[in-house]
Amino acid sequence: MVNRDRIIDEFIHLVKIDSISLYERDMADALKIRMMKEGISVKEDDTAKKIGGNAGNLICTLKGNKDVSPILLMAHMDTVTPGIGKKPQLEGNIIKSDGTTILGADDVAGIVCILEAVRVLKEQKIDHGDIYIVFTVAEELGLLGAKNLDLSDINAKYGFVLDLGGEIGYAAISAPTQNTFDIKIIGKAAHAGIEPEKGISAIQIAVDAISNMKLGRVDDETTANIGTIKGGEATNIVCEEVEIRAEARSRDNEKLKTQTEHIKSCFEESAGKFGGKVVFRTEHLYPAYNIDESEEIISILKTASEKAGIELKLGQTGGGSDTNIINSKGIKSVNISVGMDKVHSLEEQINIDDMVKATEFLISIIQSIN
Structure with a gap:
């Protein structure tokens, strides 16, 4: 179901967009266009004014046709520096930095997996509940976008943040303060x-x-x-x-x-x-977050991993992410791997197969919501 070539093209196109923290305007505009083409409503909040940036968080709503719990999918639009003039290099199954900048897989990979999952849902006419999609700003500056995100209009029970490296199927259910x-x-x-x-x-x-x-x-x-x-x-x-x-x-x-x-x-x-x-x-x-393995969101992950044929590995991460903030605001959330590797370095890279598998896992998660 997942279109590998489309993932490659989308990733390379988006990763070339300069989007360092507080300067995510071009990325936000590109994602608005993509969401609207899929018939998804998009709202930009006022976070830019609050943090001195040039773009706010994008809050997108994909209405469902299935009576199940609504969910939230998240990825962040900003990158660390040096992130101006990125030139991704395609070498076999690997997309890597040219060595003069970071690649930006953190977190374009998460964005691309969400975009591809949405397209597959529509193309294959897969039944699903309401899905809220949020692309945040200034994650790399201390999760500023998520901190200023108003969740009052996001009626989600569970959250899945796509902003983690490691094997596909790895989910961070605990992260530090x-x-x-x-x-x-x-x-x-x-x-x-x-x-x-x-x-x-x-x-x-x-x-x-x-x-x-x-x-x-x-x-x-x-x-x-x-x-x-x-x-x-x-x-x-x-x-x-x-x-x-x-x-x-x-x-x-x-x-x-x-x-x-x-x-x-x-x-x-x-x-x-x-x-x-x-x-x-x-x-x-x-703040820290810790999800007990008896929680319903873990059962969803286990069901999804079995459907997708992907081994689920539950563990911890030493880094903070939007997941920390969303949990603190009352939506039970986990951070799942999209395969990014050597992030925040000039050697950053990602395996295309990992993005494909991560997208398949995400689609399976959506299908496993009850």
């Missing part, structure tokens, strides 16, 4: 050659603090990372100020709280030790 940290360490400048003892090195404070931290994989549910460090003016000046960006994630809320306090106390203790100061700001990006 995340905090990000902006840390400013304040020391005191002095001439490094003449009177270094009169200075307080912000770099020394940072090094001391970081050396005492639990970082990387803290435990099986928790990670932490120092992402960027900026500071210093010259070699002959004791560094007065350092700015640090860091993060912590955990699938357990209490563990995230503990890790956050640990990182903060390390900086504060080191600042006190050397006579400096620290300004520590925390932003909570998104």
Whole structure:
């Protein structure tokens, strides 16, 4: 039922559209045209104004002819950088980046699977319930599109987000909550050659603090990372100020709280030790979600995998996605794989066979809703 050539053509066409976060206008317009050609109503919300972007979330409604629970399908329109002037390369079954930009399979692959599934439903006259389709903006900037999405007009019981790598049939039923940290360490400048003892090195404070931290994989549910460090003016000046960006994630809320306090106390203790100061700001990006395997949405996935002949694998992911937000807003949702590989890198690629299988799995999910 799935048209492989159409998937290839659609993917290559859409992935060439520049659509970095906050600049999704061209992608949104292209998807509006495609939805309307399929007779699907499309509404763009006002998220652009709220986040300073040039496009809002697209909310599409495909009315059903079957009395079953309505569902929500989601993918995001934005990409990370470098994502301007993408040139996809087709090599056998693989579509890859040309090495100068990311490919954008994250998340054009999810978009294409949804588009193809809709076309197959119509061409094959497959009965289905009401389907809401949302293409979000600014997912890569902390799920801003999903956070500003008004679900009052989306009467869905279950959600299926197509924004995951791995084997087709893999579904993330658990994902972490995340905090990000902006840390400013304040020391005191002095001439490094003449009177270094009169200075307080912000770099020394940072090094001391970081050396005492639990970082990387803290435990099986928790990670932490120092992402960027900026500071210093010259070699002959004791560094007065350092700015640090860091993060912590955990699938357990209490563990995230503990890790956050640990990182903060390390900086504060080191600042006190050397006579400096620290300004520590925390932003909570998104909540965790955990779907119990006894939930009805898991039964739907199991039925769909059997129909499609695809092995279902339930597991966790270390990354956040729109799935986190949609679950927090009351729609039981999972994130399912579309096969994207090496995302957020210049080596990003995707196997065409995976997109075909992911689309078949999605169609089977739609047919398995009760």
